[in-house]
Amino acid sequence: MNEEITYRVLQACADVGAREFVVCAGSRNSSFVEALRVEERANTYYWPEERSASFFALGLTRRTKRPVPVITTSGTASAELYPAAMEAYYSGVPLILITADRPRSFRGSGAPQSAEQEKLFGYYAKTTFDVADGDTIDLTSWDRQGPLHINVCLAEPQKQPKFQGRQLDLDKEVSPTSDVDMADAHSRLDRFFSTMRNPLAIASTLKAEDREAVVQLLTALGIPVMIDGISGLREDPRLRPLSLMRTDKILDDAAENGYPIGNILRIGGIPTHRIWRDLEYVSDDMNVCAISEMPYSGLSWTRNVIRGPISKILSGYRPPKVSVNTQAQVWLAKQRDINDRLQELFVEEPQAEPSLVRALSSIIPAKSHIYLGNSLPVREWDMSAQRDDRQWEVNASRGVCGIDGQISTFLGLCRPGVSNWGIFGDLTMLYDMAGFWILPKLDSEAINIVVINNGGGKIFERMYPYKEMLNLHQLKFKPLAEMWGLNYLRWENIPKLQMTGCNFIEIVPDEAATHRFWEKYAKLDEQATTESLSKMH
């Protein structure tokens, strides 16, 4: 009896595009394990640990642009998918959560390994199914803009399910889901542009296919732009004349330079940097508009989001001529000046953490795939990474910015034919040590896993004056690399090497040098202001 409902659920997933499956075996979901074991064309990944597995499935969904089901047994196993469901919800990833359950008659009984799994993911799985033997299931009305949950009630598993010779139909064409009201989107953009006062554009998480349309818009507008590394546009030479070079104190700095920002156009995800928190507290006449695939404004005081596939929204759109106050050029020039001084600081303090990130970026080859773990890596990258146009693909998980599941998400995103680099903080690494499980199964031949071991959660160091925020430690990661059979390297300086194969690299910044770096960095600003003022007089 379990076979039929198992087969129907898997076929329903295949009908909405699933070709990869992630399975965490347990007795209750053994019919799924058996069905996928005999399935010849689907690509199945077997995991012993559900939390890492679900983050891996999330990364794989993003890489393949197809829904990937992650399938668990009953009980707490199903709840391990929760963090990945939250991330998928806020980043619009069509992750399929399949939880095996005991028959409905067990609900509320407290019988072994039975829990209340129906609608388990609450807010985070808007579309849910609770199915049992005899039910049919059709997922084609699902919008694929976030997670889907299927809870499958199964009878007592048999030792020998009978799937032999039964194959899924994996050839069904899947049509795209979302559509946009173009006339409405364009008139909202026109309205926004018609009120422009000292505008700033911010580009954050973008899909590869949207980048060219965004470059065209930004160059046509000719307004200052702040570019997160995860937009994939940070190194684009066409945007250089408009790009802000620093990522902190943007609003104050602009005002001090005679360009008080009045309008912000956000393109893509919610930005990584401080500016987005500062925007929460600006005066009432700030006008913010977003063009994004997700519905979130990222601010409590506005919901102004033009939602849809970005390149589609921008196709055929001609932005009006925007006049930009000449002070914008003064501000951009000062930013470039500070950036020149920052390069000198990297040379002066080569073992400081941001300088090591700079040096690391310089050995990452063109066309590499780079994944930035949350916390300092994603911020230090934006500030420090080199800016030659290397056509990197840069990713991060910015849905809920968790430090969990980061290794697994990165491995799900890894692909063959390019060099893959994941860069993580040490606490982030500790969180997902089981994630390495899947490495031998991957088709990527070049994977570098980098941990920046600064001995704790150092993102908090400059914000809070007490060490309890930091979870300080003296752990070293060599045994972890050895446990997973990885080539281990420990770097206090970045050697000029060309990396091949799979490597685990522990980068150890010098604490004193890092402190000196930040002290000198704070002074760069003052120097640049004094010098540009003296040049003006």
Ligand SMILES: Cc1ncc(C[n+]2csc(CCOP(=O)(O)OP(=O)(O)O)c2C)c(N)n1
């Ligand atoms: C799951 C989760 N728990 C807690 C946090 C809050 N948090 C943000 S950054 C951080 C510290 C990260 O430390 P580490 O990975 O060592 O990176 P570093 O700050 O040193 O770069 C914590 C605990 C979070 N984002 N996600």
